[in-house]
Amino acid sequence: MDRRGFEDFAQRDIEGFFHRREERGKFYCASCLATQLTERGAQWVFPATWVAAIEDLFERPGTLRIESRRCDACQRPSPCIGAPPAGQ
Numbered sequence: 852m853d854r855r856g857f858e859d860f861a862q863r864d865i866e867g868f869f870h871r872r873e874e875r876g877k878f879y880c881a882s883c884l885a886t887q888l889t890e891r892g893a894q895w896v897f898p899a900t901w902v903a904a905i906e907d908l909f910e911r912p913g914t915l916r917i918e919s920r921r922c923d924a925c926q927r928p929s930p931c932i933g934a935p936p937a938g939q
Contacts, residue, residue: 865908869915878918880931881905881930912932916935
């Protein structure tokens, strides 16, 4: 898979992750999201590769939203990415 193909895959996979019922309304910093995706996403993707894809999403989030807030995993204040709860 070439770089552009992986970027498209990563964006779809990450958007799908946030559309899961248990993830709806949560926001994660890049590091914690990479950990979540490594554990529960496409496990064949290395964590460093997820981080690069997530950083790209911070530049062009698509259907996701970027907010400056506390990460739902580590609770540190930082730029976080996620999907708002349904209806927002």
